[in-house]
Amino acid sequence: xxxxxxxxxxxxxxxxxxxxTIVEFQHVKPGKGGAFVRTKLKNLKTGKVIxxxxxxxxxIDIARVExxxxxxxxxxxxxxxFMHTETYxxxxxxxxxxxxxxxxxxxxxxxxxFHAETETPLTCDLPPFVELTVVYAEPGVKGDTAxxxxxxxxxxxxxxxxxxxxxxxxxxxxxDTRTGDYSERVKS
Numbered sequence: 001x002x003x004x005x006x007x008x009x010x011x012x013x014x015x016x017x018x019x020x021t022i023v024e025f026q027h028v029k030p031g032k033g034g035a036f037v038r039t040k041l042k043n044l045k046t047g048k049v050i051x052x053x054x055x056x057x058x059x060i061d062i063a064r065v066e067x068x069x070x071x072x073x074x075x076x077x078x079x080x081x082f083m084h085t086e087t088y089x090x091x092x093x094x095x096x097x098x099x100x101x102x103x104x105x106x107x108x109x110x111x112x113x114f115h116a117e118t119e120t121p122l123t124c125d126l127p128p129f130v131e132l133t134v135v136y137a138e139p140g141v142k143g144d145t146a147x148x149x150x151x152x153x154x155x156x157x158x159x160x161x162x163x164x165x166x167x168x169x170x171x172x173x174x175x176d177t178r179t180g181d182y183s184e185r186v187k188s
Contacts, residue, residue, distance in 0.1 A: 004037045014061040019044040064116035072108045098124040100177040102159035126177040140165030
């Protein structure tokens with residue numbers, strides 16, 4: 001058992017029969033009345049973020065979770081298959097718990113969070129940025145550069161990313177996996 005004084009971003013807790021992670025929290029001490037903690041909790045099953053308020057000092061159940069490094073192997077009818085980078089054990093997980101499955105490519109390193117008591121995978125997080133190769137992009141038209149204009153480009157994983165007009169086929173780009181946006185061109 002822990003209290004609201006132990007809150008920190010990323011803390012996993014059991015609340016109303018589900019597992020939640022703390023996205024954001026704020027201790028509030030009003031001039032009148034008791035202190036409380038405002039939080040935003042993300043449901044690990046549905047991904048929905050809900051606001052919640054806890055009274056200061058209230059007891060909460062912390063869920064023990066472990067983050068383990070895995071490597072993406074392949075996708076088949078059972079789901080996405082990953083291999084632990086140290087023990088070489090393999091695990092298959094469904095697409096719904098993967099953060100950005102459209103940017104996964106073979107050999108990509110990820111971090112999978114497991115519930116320690118039940119050994120069930122909860123989330124699969126890609127690194128914040130991945131390097132991908134543009135396999136198809138329309139050529140930019142000269143004179144269309146009055147503003148920061150973007151065009152759709154297909155990368156080697158099959159995902160479509162909006163890139164600046166100067167990006168062409170065969171170029172490597174860095175993509176933000178949290179938002180799906182183009183970040184920069186990778187210099188080779």
